Amino acid sequence: MSIRITGTGLFHPTEAISNQELVASLNAYVERYNQQHAEQIAAGELEELRGSSEAFIEKASGIKSRYVVEKSGILDINRMYPRLTERSNDELSLQAEWGVTAARQAMQQAGVTADDIDVVILACSNMQRAYPAVSIEIQSALGIKGYAYDMNVACSSATFGLKQARDAIQAGARRVLMVNVEITSAHLNFKSRDCHFIFGDVATAAIIEASTDKAGFELVDINLQTQFSNNIRNNFGFLNRCEDAFGDGLLFNQDGRKVFKEVCPLVAKMINQQLEKNQLNADQIKRFWLHQANANMNELILKYVAGKQAEAARAPIILDEFANTSSAGVMIAMHKTAHEVAVGEYAILSSFGAGYSVGTVLLKKVA
Ligand code: CO8
Numbered sequence: 001m002s003i004r005i006t007g008t009g010l011f012h013p014t015e016a017i018s019n020q021e022l023v024a025s026l027n028a029y030v031e032r033y034n035q036q037h038a039e040q041i042a043a044g045e046l047e048e049l050r051g052s053s054e055a056f057i058e059k060a061s062g063i064k065s066r067y068v069v070e071k072s073g074i075l076d077i078n079r080m081y082p083r084l085t086e087r088s089n090d091e092l093s094l095q096a097e098w099g100v101t102a103a104r105q106a107m108q109q110a111g112v113t114a115d116d117i118d119v120v121i122l123a124c125s126n127m128q129r130a131y132p133a134v135s136i137e138i139q140s141a142l143g144i145k146g147y148a149y150d151m152n153v154a155c156s157s158a159t160f161g162l163k164q165a166r167d168a169i170q171a172g173a174r175r176v177l178m179v180n181v182e183i184t185s186a187h188l189n190f191k192s193r194d195c196h197f198i199f200g201d202v203a204t205a206a207i208i209e210a211s212t213d214k215a216g217f218e219l220v221d222i223n224l225q226t227q228f229s230n231n232i233r234n235n236f237g238f239l240n241r242c243e244d245a246f247g248d249g250l251l252f253n254q255d256g257r258k259v260f261k262e263v264c265p266l267v268a269k270m271i272n273q274q275l276e277k278n279q280l281n282a283d284q285i286k287r288f289w290l291h292q293a294n295a296n297m298n299e300l301i302l303k304y305v306a307g308k309q310a311e312a313a314r315a316p317i318i319l320d321e322f323a324n325t326s327s328a329g330v331m332i333a334m335h336k337t338a339h340e341v342a343v344g345e346y347a348i349l350s351s352f353g354a355g356y357s358v359g360t361v362l363l364k365k366v367a
Helices: 019-036 038-042 054-061 071-075 094-110 134-142 157-170 256-277 295-306 328-340
Strands: 003-011 016-018 065-067 119-123 147-151 175-183 201-210 216-226 285-290 346-353 357-366
Touching (some): 003 094, 003 157, 003 328, 016 071, 019 038, 019 054, 019 071, 054 295, 065 201, 094 134, 094 175, 094 201, 119 134, 134 147, 157 175, 157 201, 157 328, 201 328, 256 357, 285 295, 285 328, 328 346
Parallel strands (some): 285 346
Antiparallel strands (some): 003 201, 003 216, 175 201
């Protein structure tokens, strides 16, 4: 059975924040904090906060800008998180709304309607609520029958979601709609210079189906791995209230340097194993759609896999415009550069992130 991705969709909010705007906001906050706490800092009771810099952000990550759900609340140094209006239970939730928009595009590209789809999977890092599953809301808004569920494997949610989609089709489902809606700015500590620049908000979607004649990307092989690490954590959860735990410490935090060092060789090893298993060499892979966390990381992984001379264009970067959009990053890279792969050529989609979790998906363009 040839199981393929036959359509993809992408939605991003209209508001964006440049590095310049973000750094100006953090630095104003830092300056005010240091002034307000000058005495304790001088007495050695508090540590002085250090400012951020545009040059550092671009050099360390490749990020220049990011789309966000709401800009003014993030940049307001008295708030530093998006300003959203609570919706009633009768309205479509924000996450479902973005998911539906991306899904409609993917369905149109695949030439399918709601009646053709049996399964909806929302695969992403942060769910707007515990239940009812947001995927069921998306399913209902689109008028899809069958079943839906939410799943979270952090930045690897999309590759793990593709495995779930393939399994569902092998078990009899006709088509799966996978949606990745990442509203990361709601869970980011914009007061921390270490991570305030990293993430952006977006939604992607894909249609996966069995076909012998539809254009798309065949899922040739999927390789998943998880390995426990404390180096990327988000401790926000429903037990916080009972633990009397509150504050910014519960938001996303990581030891980026360790992640960089540990994850690059792991990903390269898994891609090389996949190539060997499928009797391919790296030169036969036209595009490596790698997780979009850091441009330097992707450059290094490409070198490990395809050699020092590998052309940078073989691992497309969308970080400059979107920043790290967690699970959606690989899907954006694919959506934007799928046309660069000719029928019969191969591509690899590879995600990596918290867990650690790594997924590599070998794809072949088919007509
Ligand atoms: N401006 C200026 N200087 C800075 C800044 C800043 N903003 N931040 C740090 N510095 C300084 C540091 O203090 C340090 O200076 P010194 O040596 O004097 O102390 C120096 O710059 C170097 O700091 P780092 O070592 O921290 O910098 P790196 O070069 O390692 O770059 C990165 C930091 C960009 C974070 C990099 O380490 C990286 O990208 N690592 C990989 C991260 C990664 O892949 N993470 C996985 C993705 S996350 C995920 O999977 C979870 C999903 C979560 C969903 C969304 C939730 C919001």
